[in-house]
Structure formats: structure tokens, C-alpha cells
Amino acid sequence: MNVRVKRHIKAPPLKIQGIKTKLVPFIMKNINWDGNGRWLEPFLGSGVVLFNVAPQQALVADTNEHIITFYQAVQNQTITPFNLRAFLEQEGEYLKKQGESYYYSVRERFNATHNPFDFLFLNRSCFNGMMRFNSKGEFNVPFCRKPERFRPAYITKICNQVAWITRQMAGKDWQFMVQDWRETLALAEVDDFVYLDPPYNDRHADYYNRWQEGEADELAEAIKQLQCGFAYSTWKENKYRVNEHLLAHFADYPIVTRNHFYHVGPTESLRNAMEEALVIAPGYTAESYADSLEKQTAQQLTLAL
């Protein structure tokens, strides 16, 4: 199986800052993997890349147990599009009647019980679809201030997203695990393919995203030791600076780049332009790589830096 570009990229039910939905075609079209082993994703986040690639076998992980618990609940059918609809209709009605205070009571309930239904409710009604936790590990994003958030069309959209990921998982051998990236990489075998999308250097630091000084360097060294294929998402440059880590570690590797806007707030002025980079293991670039306009040679990168 080659990882082919699918025509319709779909979004998963959970949202997270830095979500790669718009970059999935760019990632998929540049990777060439035979699909014989497992798809490993040590920094799963929303899971948008996994769900669109839809490999037969996968081992995916994140240190954020709420994300993993949610997807395990969909996998073992504790959460279905049907019971989720009933839940969102009821909770949405309470939110409409009681407003903001109801959002905060669900947030308190979630922080006490860690219920995955509540997690989805908060993720889809909090400010700007953020996922952020305080130093005690409590979800702390404020309300989006729209008491009528869960209108019928919005509930249908979310339930369709759950139905879609349920179909993507059906008949597949996928393992969702709560663990640090080091543990996931230690499980990699020669036929596997690893896709890595770590936090970008403290950009969204919170309880689950403490990207310590030196951690990107440690990760880069570990990636280079892998005996299997990999693709590593990172950034090349933004308006203010260039990512020196990229050239320091990966000057001899195939790298493709692409401009992307990250939305960090509701207004245009808060959009951050970023040049994204995908480092690919030699031998795992797509056939089109040789002619690709997105390709950067190490020399071009050096000039840019």
C-alpha cells in the first residue's frame, strides 16, 4: 500500500491547536510506504493524520490521556454516533437554558471524573476549539460564549465525524496508548512507518505540552536512529525566525516545505504564517519527489538560514 492522496480529507471530532487537517494532503503525497508494518504516531493529537491515512495496523500514542481515552471509547463502542447525539442534545439544551454557568459546571464535572463525553462537549464548546490544561492537569479553556452552540446541524456534524472515525477503525488492528514518545519509538520495528508531529518548541505549552529545552534535539537524534521509515513534521521559518534545529540535524535528509497559516485567534490579524517542513527518511519519499517544487535542498536551506 502506498500512502496516496485521498480526495476528501475529513476532520476528526476532537480539535487541537496545531491540527494538521489542511496539511494532510501535503504529508500524504510526499510519503511512500508499502504499508506492510504498523503506522506509528507518537504525538497523536486530534488523530487527523491517522484517520485519513487509515492504515491496516497502527500503534498511536499521546501523553494526553483524555485524547486516548476518547478514541479508545469510540473503538470499543462506549461512544457511538447514536449515544453521543442523545448526550449532546440533552447537554446542549441545558447549555442553551443555563448559559455560561452550565459550561463551567461541565468543566468542573470533567475535571473530577474525566468522562470522555464531557471532554468532547468541552472541546466543541470552548473558546476557539482549544485544548489546554493548567499545571494541575485540569482543563481550563473558557466558554466560547455561544449558549446555542449545539444546534441540530452542529450536533449532526460532530456525530458524522464520530461515525467516520468508527468506519475508519472498523476491521483494523489499531492500538491507542498513553505514553511518552520515547516509549513509542522504542517499539518501532523495521517494517513500521513513524509519523511525528511534536509540539513546536513551547508554542502552546501546557500540562501535556511541556516541550523542554533540548527535547527537540533528543527527538531528532532518536529519529535518526530509527530502523524504519519516518516523516517528521516541524517548522522551517516564520516571520520572526528560522528553525536552526532543522538544518543542524537534518541537512542530509529529504525535506519538503509548504506555507501554512495557523489560526491562533478569531481575527485575521492573529493568523500566524509559518513555513512547514516535512523531513522524510531517505527511501520513503514519493516518486514525484525528484520533480517536486516543494523540495528544498540542504543548500537552499542553508541560504535561507
Ligand SMILES: C[S@@+](CC[C@H](N)C(=O)[O-])C[C@H]1O[C@@H](n2cnc3c(N)ncnc32)[C@H](O)[C@@H]1O
Ligand atoms: C502538535 S500536537 C499533534 C497534532 C496532530 N498531528 C494533529 O494534527 O492533531 C502534539 C501532541 O503531542 C502530545 N505530546 C506532548 N508531549 C508529548 C510527549 N512527551 N510524548 C508524547 N506525546 C506528547 C500533545 O499532547 C499533543 O497532543
